[in-house]
Amino acid sequence: MDKILVTGGAGFIGSHVVDLLVEQGKEVIVVDNMSTGSYENINKDVKLEETDITDNRGLNEVYNKHLGIAGVVHLAAQSKVGPSVDDPGNDANINIQGTINLLELCRKNNIKSFVYASSAAVYGHAEQLPITERAETNPLSPYGVSKLAGEEYVKAYGRLYGMDVFALRFANVFGPRQSPHTEAGVISIFIEQLLQGKRPVIFGDGKQTRDFIYVKDIAEAVVSCLTNKDKQASNNAVYNVSTCSETSIDHLLSNLCEIMEISNNPRFEEERPGDIKYSYLDNSKLKTDFNWEPRTSFKKGLEQTVNYYINKK
Incomplete structure (x- = not known):
């Protein structure tokens, strides 16, 4: 797997994931609308496409320009609770419809690996600690709801189309x-x-x-899921990424x-x-499955x- 598309690759977490992929010799295409990303974060060895994940035409143009993409890391998102409460429609358009757009891009072009950035926000108030992936999900905001909905779409595409899909629930990244x-x-x-x-x-x-986790440990978890050839597609490939x-x-x-x-x-x-x-x-679960x-x-x-x-x- 040599050519990877990373959405949100000019952002905080995305840029560290991109740096690690480049370090491992991958060809990386970054899709970012630069609304919150920074040009300073962009690795000099990657190709930047300033496209929005809600723009299907733009996404298709990116793929046609970079044929042979083997995997997608989806980190672009509306990531704030407050704006999701103020405008849940916009939150859903970015986090749910944007995720569907990328999954459809993968389906149409036979891209079989998809890593999705979810959040501990899907859990809400947990009754038992530490929180496992089997815990009930009770998101407290539209943001948490949209990230959980994205997980379900990712898992459904994995089941329907034999894709290797992973939904990673990040703890507090710094x-x-x-x-x-x-x-x-x-x-x-x-x-x-x-x-x-x-x-x-x-x-x-x-x-x-x-649960504070360092961003480079997050990047290693993402890349481990993407590049581990021994891991088979799962109907419930949800993982906590935490300390x-x-x-x-x-x-x-x-x-x-x-x-x-x-x-x-x-x-x-x-x-x-x-x-x-x-x-x-x-x-x-992540430690056992990926030796991470x-x-x-x-x-x-x-x-x-x-x-x-x-x-x-």
Whole structure:
């Protein structure tokens, strides 16, 4: 498998996936409408096609221009909860219809490998921790609903057309290139606030926990699914991608302040409605099936992320 199409390849996670694919000698075509992606993130050895995943004609033109695509990594998405609540139709158009458009592109052109970026948001409030892939899905927002719907379409195409499909439910991803303007980017938000001399804001008591996973470990999981030739198509190829450990927000901030040698003096504000209190995901299924595991410790990942933002200033 030498030619891979990556949607959202100019974005935070996508650019790291692209870098790893290039490192492994793959020819990569990036599809990105550049609404949130950055030209700075784009690997110099890839071909960029500025096309929207909701544009069928544009997607077909990309394929005809780059015949022989063997696999698709679908990372482009509307990824914010707030806008999904304000405009669920737009959220569904991007996350559901856009996914269908790509699956149809694969069906029509006999592309047999498809990796889909889903989210822990599909679970909602979980009754048991760690959360396994067998846990009930109760998304709390249109965003979570649209990512779950995308999973179901991906699995259906796998069953109908014998495609190797994988839906990867990402935990809280962090690392270099993450925008501090995203809802999920609490680490990049804290770093920016600290660098600006501001007091970081913690909503609630800071005891809420999340499963923070370094972006390069996410990239390795994506590429493992895409390139593992021993893995057969599955009717339920859903995987958590996580560290299977929980870190509280106040502990996170304490670590950052220690690394940056800044006093830890957060400002506490009222807990936000709908925020999940405790969350971390079981990753044993992915570890067993693909011999994958996260290799970057939380502290090391924080250090590398801080260095990135300091050097960027």
